[in-house]
Amino acid sequence: MAARAMWKGVLRVADERVPVKLYSAVQDRAVHFRLLHDEDHVPVRQRLVEPESERIVEYAETQRAFLTPERDLVAVRPEELEELAPEPSRDIEVLRFVPTGAIDHRWYERPYFLGPDGKAGELAALVAAMRETGREGIARWVMRKKAYRGALRATGDGVPMLVTLRSAEEVIVASELGAPQGKPLDEREIAMAQQLLSILEAPFEAEQYKDEYRERVLELVQAKAEGKTVRHARPRKHRIEPDLAKALRESLEAERRRA
Amino acid sequence: MADERENGEDLEQLDGGGARSLWSGSITFGLLSLAVDLFPAVRTEALPLKLVDSSLRPLTRRYMCPEHDRFLSRDEIVRGYELDDGEFVVVTDEELESLAPEKSRAIDLRKFVDIAEIDPMYFKRSYFLTPAEDEANRAYRLLAETMERSGRAGIATFVMRGKEYLVALLAENGVLRAETLRFREEIRSAEDVGLPLEAEPAAADVERFRRAIGALAADDVDRALLRDERIERLRALIDDKLARGVDVEKAPEAEEAEDEAEIIDLMEVLKRRLQPEQREAAPAARRSAGAERRETAGTRDGGDDLESRSKSELYERAKALNVPGRSKMDKDELVRALREAGG
Numbered sequence: 001m002a003a004r005a006m007w008k009g010v011l012r013v014a015d016e017r018v019p020v021k022l023y024s025a026v027q028d029r030a031v032h033f034r035l036l037h038d039e040d041h042v043p044v045r046q047r048l049v050e051p052e053s054e055r056i057v058e059y060a061e062t063q064r065a066f067l068t069p070e071r072d073l074v075a076v077r078p079e080e081l082e083e084l085a086p087e088p089s090r091d092i093e094v095l096r097f098v099p100t101g102a103i104d105h106r107w108y109e110r111p112y113f114l115g116p117d118g119k120a121g122e123l124a125a126l127v128a129a130m131r132e133t134g135r136e137g138i139a140r141w142v143m144r145k146k147a148y149r150g151a152l153r154a155t156g157d158g159v160p161m162l163v164t165l166r167s168a169e170e171v172i173v174a175s176e177l178g179a180p181q182g183k184p185l186d187e188r189e190i191a192m193a194q195q196l197l198s199i200l201e202a203p204f205e206a207e208q209y210k211d212e213y214r215e216r217v218l219e220l221v222q223a224k225a226e227g228k229t230v231r232h233a234r235p236r237k238h239r240i241e242p243d244l245a246k247a248l249r250e251s252l253e254a255e256r257r258r259a
Numbered sequence: 260m261a262d263e264r265e266n267g268e269d270l271e272q273l274d275g276g277g278a279r280s281l282w283s284g285s286i287t288f289g290l291l292s293l294a295v296d297l298f299p300a301v302r303t304e305a306l307p308l309k310l311v312d313s314s315l316r317p318l319t320r321r322y323m324c325p326e327h328d329r330f331l332s333r334d335e336i337v338r339g340y341e342l343d344d345g346e347f348v349v350v351t352d353e354e355l356e357s358l359a360p361e362k363s364r365a366i367d368l369r370k371f372v373d374i375a376e377i378d379p380m381y382f383k384r385s386y387f388l389t390p391a392e393d394e395a396n397r398a399y400r401l402l403a404e405t406m407e408r409s410g411r412a413g414i415a416t417f418v419m420r421g422k423e424y425l426v427a428l429l430a431e432n433g434v435l436r437a438e439t440l441r442f443r444e445e446i447r448s449a450e451d452v453g454l455p456l457e458a459e460p461a462a463a464d465v466e467r468f469r470r471a472i473g474a475l476a477a478d479d480v481d482r483a484l485l486r487d488e489r490i491e492r493l494r495a496l497i498d499d500k501l502a503r504g505v506d507v508e509k510a511p512e513a514e515e516a517e518d519e520a521e522i523i524d525l526m527e528v529l530k531r532r533l534q535p536e537q538r539e540a541a542p543a544a545r546r547s548a549g550a551e552r553r554e555t556a557g558t559r560d561g562g563d564d565l566e567s568r569s570k571s572e573l574y575e576r577a578k579a580l581n582v583p584g585r586s587k588m589d590k591d592e593l594v595r596a597l598r599e600a601g602g
Contacts, residue, residue, distance in 0.1 A: 003447070003451060003452040003453065013468065013471040013472070013475070014470075014471035014474045014475060015471065016467060016468060016471045023447075023452040023454070024447070025380055025446060025447050025452075026380075026441060026445055026446055026447065027445060027446075027447055028445075029442070029444060029445050030422060031340065031421075031422075033338040033339060033340055033350065033421070034338070034339050034340075034341055034347065035322065035336050035337075035338060035339075036336065036337050036338070036339040036347055036349065037324035037326070037327065037331055037335060037336065037337075038334075038335050038336065038337045038349075039324075039327070039335070040324070040326050040327070041337075041339060041347050041349065042324055042325060042326045043325075043339075043347075044322040044323060044324060044325075044331060044336060045322070045323045045324075045325050046320050046321070046322055046323075047320070047321055047322075047323050047330075048310060048318045048319070048320060048321075049318060049319055049320070049321045049330075050312055050316050050317075050318055051317075051318075051319050052316065052511070054330075057312045057318055061312060061313060062310045062311065062312060062313075062318065063310075063311055063312075063313065063315075064308035064309065064310060064311065065308060065309050065311040065315055065317070065508075066306060066307075066308055066309070066497050067309055067317075067510055068501065071509065071510040072501065072507050072508070072509060072510065073309070073311065073315050073317070073507065073508045073509070073510045074497045074500050074501055074506060074507050075311070075315055075500075075506035075507075075508070076308060076493070076496065076497070076506075077506075080496060084489050084492050084493055084496070085489070086488075086489065094475060095475065095484055096475050096476070096477045096480075096481070096484065097472045097475045097476050097477070098476075098477055098478070098479060098480055099478070099479075101375060102478075102479050102480055103379070103480055104480075105374060105377070105379060105382050105438065106300075106382075106385050106436075106438070107480075107485065108379045108380075108382040109382075109383075111379070111380035111446075113447075113449055113452050113454055115452070115453070115454050115456065116456060116458070119458075120456040120457075120458035121458050121459070121460055121461060121464060122460075122464060123458070124455075124458040124459070124460040125460035125461065125464030125465045125467070125468050126468045127460075128460045128465045128468075129465050129466075129468035129469045129471075129472055130468075130472065132465070132469060133469060133472050133473070133476075135472055135476065137472075137475070138480065138484055140484075147487065147488065147489060149484065149485055151379065153379070155378075155380075155449060157449060157455060158455060159449040159454050159455045161380065163379050163380060165485060166301060166485070167305065167485055167486065167487035167490070168482050168483075168485040168486050168487070169302070169305030169306075169486070169487050169490050170301050170302050170304075170305055170487075171300070171301055171385070172300050172301070172302065172387070172525065172526055172529070174387070174431040174432045174434040174436060175431075175432045176526070177387075177432075177434055177526070177529055177530055177533055178530060178533055178534050178537075179400070179403070179432055179433025179434050179533065179534075180389075180390055180396050180399055180400055180433065180533050180534060181534060181536065181537075182396050182397060182400060183397075185397070185400055185401055185404055189401055190401065190404055190405055190408070193288075193291075193401055193402070193405040194405050194408065194409060196288070196289055197371050197405055197406070197409050197411060198371075198409070200368070200369060200370055200371050201370075201371045201372070201411060202370050202371070202372060203372065203373075203376060204372040204373070204376045204377050204414065206378075206381065206440075206442075206443040207443050209414075209416060209425050209442055209443065210442065210443075210444070211423050211425075211442045211444065212359075212423065213358060213359050213362070213418055213422070213423035214422075214423060216358040216359065217350075217355065217358060217421065220350065220354060220355075220358060221340040221342075221348045221350065224348045224349075224350070225342055225346075225348050230354070236361055238287060238292075238361065238365065238367075239290060240287070240290060240291075240292040241290040241291070242394075244291065244397060244398060244401065247289065247290040247291040248289065248290075248291065250289075250290055251288070251289025251290045251291065252289070254289070254290075255289070
């Protein structure tokens with residue numbers, strides 16, 4: 001069963017134009033809860049309130065404001081926000097092609113599959129050219145009044161994808177933060193920790209991990225709906241050794257016995 | 260994009276987001292354990308705009324019961340799962356935690372991988388981990404140093420507020436970061452959407468695209484390409500209004516209207532948590548929620564001056580001590596109730 005495309009656009013690579021369709025590559029599997037009033041189990045309604053007067057304000061009467069560190073509020077009017085919105089367009093413009101792997105994982109946000117809108121040969125040719133050159137693209141486009149940046153790449157099977165990227169302003173970089181400080185670490189402890197880590201090294205296999213908890217939540221809900229009581233698992237005792245060097249030594253011994 | 264619910268949305272629903280710790284627990288590595296707090300590493304908005312009324316008075320979100328036609332306190336709100344017949348099954352936080360008690364408390368590192376092996380489509384969201392107490396400092400630094408030298412990421416699953424997460428834990432510049440990953444079952448296959456289509460590219464077309472790629476080739480990612488121009492224009496607009504004094508109003512005192520954590524920038528909170536000794540002057544956000552809870556359980560916190568604490572801190576303590584009616588209390592009432600409760 002073919003899924004419905006969520007958006008159509010035109011990939012522009014230098015002077016080349018390739019009409020494409022976007023399909024979401026992810027599906028939401030989360031168990032959603034509603035917030036209820038405990039007394040009558042009626043779903044609550046969220047209202048906007050001016051706290052001083054407790055007056056309810058309808059959304060249509062609201063505007064936006066930026067709060068400065070000096071606690072000045074600067075109003076931004078709806079028409080001003082409208083003006084900031086990007087120009088609508090169908091173009092997905094590829095700005096650069098960088099070596100595959102040059103885009104750091106922290107920028108990735110959400111993947112989309114690309115399918116041809118019309119003839120399939122052009123898109124297949126672009127994928128083949130990307131593979132041959134070992135490069136992936138950085139593209140920008142405007143979708144539903146919002147500007148996006150995305151990585152243009154291909155899956156292992158050669159299906160083209162756009163993975164949206166976060167903006168530079170959103171991502172907090174660790175180097176700006178400053179690491180915890182303290183007395184120098186003991187090199188012997190680091191060596192032991194490295195040995196322990198290397199024993200636990202393995203390839204990443206996505207199939208190994210299942211959201212088992214989700215099933216348990218659904219079972220809990222089902223059991224409660226049927227009026228059954230649910231038996232709770234008691235936490236297993238996980239032994240903790242507060243002395244760092246001792247913890248590492250004993251962990252290493254335990255892992256070696258296991259291996 | 261709007262059709263996926265951000266995983267933060269559910270979690271932060273009741274707490275209003277802001278720069279608060281989303282989870283407190285521990286990282287275990289063999290027999291080693293360290294208490295940590297988890298914070299978002301991504302700002303929800305680079306220039307957050309507040310909702311205000313026509314007279315520029317800040318608005319807050321309150322929950323209301325449409326039947327009773329009145330506002331509800333946090334204590335009066337429960338979570339319910341909707342059955343097919345429209346009835347709700349109420350589920351408590353304790354029940355959700357008891358479904359996976361170990362995973363609710365610890366990120367247990369049992370596997371280390373090369374992060375470059377993980378396909379970009381698995382990455383979901385980024386978080387920072389900060390040491391939750393002084394005792395965790397050494398183990399935190401040891402783990403960060405070890406992981407950074409090896410260049411490997413630890414893989415684990417853990418449970419945070421009613422949802423299981425797959426995470427890759429990695430160290431960068433001495434700071435531990437957790438990247439949540441999608442489960443395999445959250446990712447569609449290309450066949451699911453009816454791709455790929457059988458198409459043999461013509462050699463001439465491939466050659467054309469090779470030339471097009473060559474024309475746009477660069478060695479690495481220029482961060483400037485990832486700048487959000489809308490934010491830059493919004494910043495310019497705000498700066499201009501401030502300079503001219505147009506559409507500017509003094510904000511009311513923060514006391515009742517908002518939580519301290521919402522005002523303080525996420526960046527500032529993270530810096531204080533990572534380097535508390537350098538930031539003694541800022542006590543409000545210095546200690547972790549985790550440490551706070553342990554203290555209120557009646558150990559270290561003797562003659563602490565409750566009056567000097569912010570309302571949000573007092574509220575958190577009241578929550579940890581299960582003080583009834585806390586959400587309706589003002590600051591003085593919270594202080595009194597906490598004294599009575601021995602906190």
